[in-house]
Amino acid sequence: DTAYEYYNFNTDLANAYITAVSDAGKKLSGTATLYDMVVPTSIDIMLPESYLEKNADTINTSDQRKAIEEYIYPSIQAMNSSVKTVSTFDALKSHANEYLYFRTDHHWTQLGAYYAYEQFCKVRGFEPVSLDNFDKKEYTGYLGSFYSSSSDAAAKLGGNPDTVEAYIPKANVTLNATQQDGVVLENWPLVADGDEYGDTMKYLIYAAGDQPYEEITNNDKSDGSACILVKESFGNCFIPFLVNHYNKVYVVDYRYYTNGTVSQLAQQTGATDVICLNNISMTRNEDLIDRFSKIF
Helix, strand or coil, rough: CCCCCCCCCCCHHHHHHHHHHHHHHHHHCCCCCEEEEEEEHHHHHHCHHHHHHHHCCCCCCCCCHHHHHHHHHHHHHHHHCEEECCCCCCHHCCCCCCCCECCCCCEEEEHHHHHHHHHHHHHCCCCCCCHHHHEEEEEEEEHHHHHCHHHHHHHHCCCCCCEEEEEEECEEEEEECCCCCCCEEECCCEECCCCCCCCCHHHHHHHHCCCEEEEECCCCCCCCCEEEECCCCHHHHHHHHHCCCCEEEEEEECCCCCCCCHHHHHHCCCCCCEEEEEEEEHCHHHHHHHHHHHHH
Protein backbone atom coordinates (compact mmCIF):
# COMPACT_ATOMS: atom_id res chain seq x y z
CA ASP A 1 0.00 0.00 0.00
CA THR A 2 3.06 2.25 -0.34
CA ALA A 3 4.88 3.74 -3.32
CA TYR A 4 8.46 5.00 -3.51
CA GLU A 5 10.36 7.16 -5.99
CA TYR A 6 13.77 6.02 -7.22
CA TYR A 7 16.68 8.44 -6.97
CA ASN A 8 19.56 8.13 -9.42
CA PHE A 9 22.68 10.16 -8.72
CA ASN A 10 23.95 12.15 -11.70
CA THR A 11 27.40 13.69 -11.24
CA ASP A 12 27.07 16.43 -13.85
CA LEU A 13 23.70 17.61 -12.58
CA ALA A 14 24.79 17.36 -8.95
CA ASN A 15 27.77 19.54 -9.84
CA ALA A 16 25.44 22.04 -11.51
CA TYR A 17 23.37 22.22 -8.33
CA ILE A 18 26.49 22.61 -6.19
CA THR A 19 27.70 25.46 -8.39
CA ALA A 20 24.30 27.14 -8.30
CA VAL A 21 24.21 27.09 -4.49
CA SER A 22 27.78 28.31 -4.21
CA ASP A 23 27.13 31.15 -6.65
CA ALA A 24 23.93 32.07 -4.78
CA GLY A 25 25.94 32.40 -1.59
CA LYS A 26 28.38 34.71 -3.33
CA LYS A 27 25.60 36.91 -4.69
CA LEU A 28 24.10 37.21 -1.22
CA SER A 29 27.44 37.97 0.41
CA GLY A 30 27.21 41.07 2.59
CA THR A 31 23.41 40.93 2.51
CA ALA A 32 22.25 37.59 3.88
CA THR A 33 23.48 34.17 5.00
CA LEU A 34 22.52 31.27 2.77
CA TYR A 35 21.31 27.98 4.28
CA ASP A 36 21.00 24.95 2.02
CA MET A 37 18.78 21.97 2.81
CA VAL A 38 18.63 18.92 0.55
CA VAL A 39 15.85 16.63 1.75
CA PRO A 40 15.92 12.88 1.10
CA THR A 41 12.89 11.14 -0.33
CA SER A 42 11.06 8.31 1.34
CA ILE A 43 12.80 5.34 -0.25
CA ASP A 44 16.03 5.75 1.73
CA ILE A 45 14.33 6.73 4.97
CA MET A 46 11.32 4.43 5.20
CA LEU A 47 12.60 1.29 3.49
CA PRO A 48 15.10 -0.62 5.67
CA GLU A 49 18.70 -0.65 4.41
CA SER A 50 18.63 -4.44 4.59
CA TYR A 51 15.74 -4.49 2.14
CA LEU A 52 17.49 -2.12 -0.26
CA GLU A 53 20.70 -4.16 -0.11
CA LYS A 54 18.92 -7.49 -0.54
CA ASN A 55 17.04 -6.22 -3.59
CA ALA A 56 19.83 -4.09 -5.06
CA ASP A 57 19.64 -5.93 -8.39
CA THR A 58 16.01 -4.94 -8.94
CA ILE A 59 15.75 -1.61 -7.11
CA ASN A 60 17.39 0.95 -9.36
CA THR A 61 18.17 3.67 -6.82
CA SER A 62 21.26 5.45 -5.47
CA ASP A 63 22.39 6.00 -1.88
CA GLN A 64 20.89 9.36 -0.88
CA ARG A 65 22.89 9.80 2.30
CA LYS A 66 26.12 9.32 0.38
CA ALA A 67 24.96 11.76 -2.31
CA ILE A 68 24.01 14.50 0.17
CA GLU A 69 26.46 14.10 3.03
CA GLU A 70 29.53 12.82 1.18
CA TYR A 71 29.26 14.64 -2.15
CA ILE A 72 26.84 17.57 -2.41
CA TYR A 73 27.43 19.24 0.96
CA PRO A 74 31.24 18.87 1.10
CA SER A 75 31.46 20.16 -2.47
CA ILE A 76 29.37 23.22 -1.64
CA GLN A 77 31.57 23.89 1.39
CA ALA A 78 34.71 23.54 -0.73
CA MET A 79 33.42 26.10 -3.24
CA ASN A 80 31.90 28.54 -0.75
CA SER A 81 32.43 27.97 2.95
CA SER A 82 30.04 30.80 3.84
CA VAL A 83 27.06 28.64 2.83
CA LYS A 84 25.53 26.84 5.82
CA THR A 85 24.44 23.29 4.97
CA VAL A 86 21.69 21.68 7.03
CA SER A 87 21.90 17.91 7.35
CA THR A 88 18.51 16.21 7.64
CA PHE A 89 19.12 12.61 6.60
CA ASP A 90 20.24 11.12 9.92
CA ALA A 91 17.57 13.00 11.88
CA LEU A 92 14.85 11.66 9.61
CA LYS A 93 16.32 8.15 9.62
CA SER A 94 16.34 8.10 13.42
CA HIS A 95 12.57 8.65 13.35
CA ALA A 96 11.86 6.19 10.52
CA ASN A 97 9.30 4.34 12.64
CA GLU A 98 7.13 7.49 12.59
CA TYR A 99 4.83 8.92 9.92
CA LEU A 100 7.41 11.00 8.03
CA TYR A 101 6.34 10.46 4.42
CA PHE A 102 3.04 9.78 2.74
CA ARG A 103 2.37 6.34 1.29
CA THR A 104 0.39 7.60 -1.70
CA ASP A 105 2.35 10.80 -2.38
CA HIS A 106 5.98 11.79 -3.01
CA HIS A 107 6.06 14.50 -0.31
CA TRP A 108 7.07 14.26 3.32
CA THR A 109 4.53 14.84 6.05
CA GLN A 110 4.68 17.93 8.23
CA LEU A 111 6.11 15.77 11.01
CA GLY A 112 9.02 14.93 8.71
CA ALA A 113 9.44 18.64 8.00
CA TYR A 114 9.49 19.29 11.75
CA TYR A 115 12.53 17.08 12.29
CA ALA A 116 14.29 18.95 9.48
CA TYR A 117 13.25 22.24 11.09
CA GLU A 118 14.95 21.13 14.31
CA GLN A 119 18.18 20.62 12.35
CA PHE A 120 17.86 24.07 10.78
CA CYS A 121 17.44 25.56 14.25
CA LYS A 122 20.67 23.88 15.39
CA VAL A 123 22.60 25.44 12.53
CA ARG A 124 20.87 28.83 12.82
CA GLY A 125 21.14 29.00 16.62
CA PHE A 126 17.39 29.05 17.31
CA GLU A 127 15.61 27.14 20.05
CA PRO A 128 13.05 25.01 18.18
CA VAL A 129 9.44 25.41 19.22
CA SER A 130 8.11 22.08 20.47
CA LEU A 131 5.21 20.40 18.72
CA ASP A 132 3.22 20.81 21.93
CA ASN A 133 3.06 24.53 21.17
CA PHE A 134 1.22 24.00 17.87
CA ASP A 135 -2.44 23.27 17.32
CA LYS A 136 -2.79 19.91 15.57
CA LYS A 137 -5.47 18.92 13.09
CA GLU A 138 -5.82 15.76 11.00
CA TYR A 139 -7.47 15.34 7.62
CA THR A 140 -8.08 11.79 6.48
CA GLY A 141 -8.60 10.36 3.01
CA TYR A 142 -5.62 11.90 1.20
CA LEU A 143 -4.64 10.22 -2.07
CA GLY A 144 -1.52 11.87 -3.47
CA SER A 145 0.64 12.02 -6.57
CA PHE A 146 1.64 8.35 -6.60
CA TYR A 147 -2.03 7.38 -6.46
CA SER A 148 -2.83 9.75 -9.32
CA SER A 149 0.04 8.54 -11.52
CA SER A 150 -1.75 5.53 -13.04
CA SER A 151 -4.83 3.34 -12.74
CA ASP A 152 -2.60 0.49 -11.55
CA ALA A 153 -1.18 2.65 -8.76
CA ALA A 154 -4.67 3.83 -7.85
CA ALA A 155 -5.87 0.25 -7.52
CA LYS A 156 -3.02 -0.68 -5.20
CA LEU A 157 -2.86 2.50 -3.11
CA GLY A 158 -6.50 3.52 -2.94
CA GLY A 159 -7.45 1.13 -0.18
CA ASN A 160 -5.29 2.83 2.43
CA PRO A 161 -5.37 6.63 2.03
CA ASP A 162 -3.02 8.92 3.89
CA THR A 163 -3.80 11.30 6.72
CA VAL A 164 -2.59 14.88 6.43
CA GLU A 165 -1.44 16.02 9.86
CA ALA A 166 -1.28 19.79 10.25
CA TYR A 167 0.70 21.63 12.93
CA ILE A 168 -0.55 25.20 13.15
CA PRO A 169 1.44 27.88 15.00
CA LYS A 170 -0.42 29.83 17.65
CA ALA A 171 1.07 33.14 16.51
CA ASN A 172 -1.13 35.78 14.91
CA VAL A 173 -0.08 35.36 11.29
CA THR A 174 -1.08 37.16 8.08
CA LEU A 175 -0.36 35.53 4.70
CA ASN A 176 -0.64 37.25 1.31
CA ALA A 177 0.13 35.07 -1.70
CA THR A 178 0.68 36.24 -5.28
CA GLN A 179 -0.56 33.77 -7.89
CA GLN A 180 0.93 33.25 -11.35
CA ASP A 181 -1.78 35.44 -12.86
CA GLY A 182 -0.77 38.28 -10.53
CA VAL A 183 -3.88 38.06 -8.36
CA VAL A 184 -3.06 38.41 -4.66
CA LEU A 185 -4.76 36.10 -2.18
CA GLU A 186 -5.03 38.36 0.85
CA ASN A 187 -5.27 37.06 4.41
CA TRP A 188 -5.10 33.46 3.26
CA PRO A 189 -4.88 30.91 6.10
CA LEU A 190 -1.36 29.70 6.86
CA VAL A 191 -2.84 26.22 7.10
CA ALA A 192 -6.22 25.88 5.43
CA ASP A 193 -9.09 23.60 6.40
CA GLY A 194 -8.33 20.27 4.75
CA ASP A 195 -11.97 19.23 4.86
CA GLU A 196 -12.61 21.81 2.14
CA TYR A 197 -10.06 20.20 -0.21
CA GLY A 198 -10.61 17.18 -2.44
CA ASP A 199 -9.00 13.82 -1.67
CA THR A 200 -6.10 14.41 -4.09
CA MET A 201 -5.56 18.06 -3.12
CA LYS A 202 -5.05 18.00 0.65
CA TYR A 203 -1.29 18.69 0.57
CA LEU A 204 -2.21 22.13 -0.77
CA ILE A 205 -3.48 23.23 2.66
CA TYR A 206 0.00 24.45 3.62
CA ALA A 207 0.78 28.11 2.92
CA ALA A 208 -1.57 28.45 -0.07
CA GLY A 209 0.18 25.69 -2.01
CA ASP A 210 2.65 26.38 -4.82
CA GLN A 211 2.49 30.14 -5.35
CA PRO A 212 5.29 32.15 -7.01
CA TYR A 213 5.58 34.59 -4.10
CA GLU A 214 4.24 34.97 -0.58
CA GLU A 215 4.64 37.45 2.25
CA ILE A 216 3.91 36.14 5.73
CA THR A 217 3.84 38.41 8.78
CA ASN A 218 4.02 37.28 12.39
CA ASN A 219 2.02 40.10 13.96
CA ASP A 220 3.23 39.11 17.42
CA LYS A 221 6.79 40.14 16.53
CA SER A 222 7.97 43.65 15.71
CA ASP A 223 11.74 43.29 15.61
CA GLY A 224 11.99 43.49 11.82
CA SER A 225 13.60 40.05 11.54
CA ALA A 226 13.12 38.51 8.11
CA CYS A 227 14.04 35.47 6.06
CA ILE A 228 13.44 34.28 2.52
CA LEU A 229 12.54 30.65 1.83
CA VAL A 230 13.46 29.56 -1.71
CA LYS A 231 11.62 26.32 -2.30
CA GLU A 232 9.62 23.86 -4.32
CA SER A 233 6.63 22.00 -2.93
CA PHE A 234 8.58 20.20 -0.17
CA GLY A 235 8.96 23.62 1.45
CA ASN A 236 5.23 24.24 1.85
CA CYS A 237 4.72 22.33 5.09
CA PHE A 238 8.05 23.64 6.45
CA ILE A 239 6.81 27.25 6.37
CA PRO A 240 4.58 27.13 9.48
CA PHE A 241 7.61 26.31 11.63
CA LEU A 242 9.56 29.35 10.42
CA VAL A 243 6.98 31.96 11.36
CA ASN A 244 7.70 31.65 15.08
CA HIS A 245 11.24 32.96 14.54
CA TYR A 246 10.79 35.87 12.14
CA ASN A 247 8.66 38.98 11.91
CA LYS A 248 8.54 38.44 8.13
CA VAL A 249 8.86 35.29 6.05
CA TYR A 250 9.11 35.81 2.30
CA VAL A 251 8.54 32.73 0.15
CA VAL A 252 9.82 32.32 -3.40
CA ASP A 253 8.97 29.28 -5.48
CA TYR A 254 11.81 29.40 -7.98
CA ARG A 255 9.80 27.38 -10.51
CA TYR A 256 7.31 30.21 -10.99
CA TYR A 257 8.78 33.46 -9.60
CA THR A 258 9.49 36.05 -12.31
CA ASN A 259 9.66 39.33 -10.41
CA GLY A 260 13.41 39.88 -10.10
CA THR A 261 15.99 37.95 -8.12
CA VAL A 262 16.32 36.67 -4.57
CA SER A 263 19.38 38.88 -4.10
CA GLN A 264 17.31 41.94 -4.96
CA LEU A 265 14.51 40.78 -2.69
CA ALA A 266 16.91 40.33 0.22
CA GLN A 267 18.23 43.86 -0.24
CA GLN A 268 14.72 45.32 -0.52
CA THR A 269 13.30 43.50 2.50
CA GLY A 270 16.31 43.45 4.80
CA ALA A 271 16.13 39.66 5.06
CA THR A 272 19.29 38.35 6.73
CA ASP A 273 18.64 34.63 6.19
CA VAL A 274 17.94 32.90 2.88
CA ILE A 275 16.95 29.24 3.17
CA CYS A 276 17.01 26.95 0.14
CA LEU A 277 14.92 23.82 0.59
CA ASN A 278 14.82 21.16 -2.11
CA ASN A 279 14.09 17.48 -2.19
CA ILE A 280 16.99 15.46 -3.56
CA SER A 281 15.22 14.65 -6.84
CA MET A 282 15.60 18.30 -7.80
CA THR A 283 19.40 17.90 -7.79
CA ARG A 284 19.17 15.56 -10.79
CA ASN A 285 16.70 17.68 -12.77
CA GLU A 286 18.40 19.94 -15.31
CA ASP A 287 15.42 22.23 -15.85
CA LEU A 288 14.83 22.84 -12.14
CA ILE A 289 18.51 23.45 -11.45
CA ASP A 290 18.57 25.97 -14.28
CA ARG A 291 15.56 27.82 -12.90
CA PHE A 292 17.02 27.72 -9.40
CA SER A 293 20.37 29.15 -10.53
CA LYS A 294 18.72 32.02 -12.39
CA ILE A 295 16.53 33.08 -9.47
CA PHE A 296 19.48 34.57 -7.58
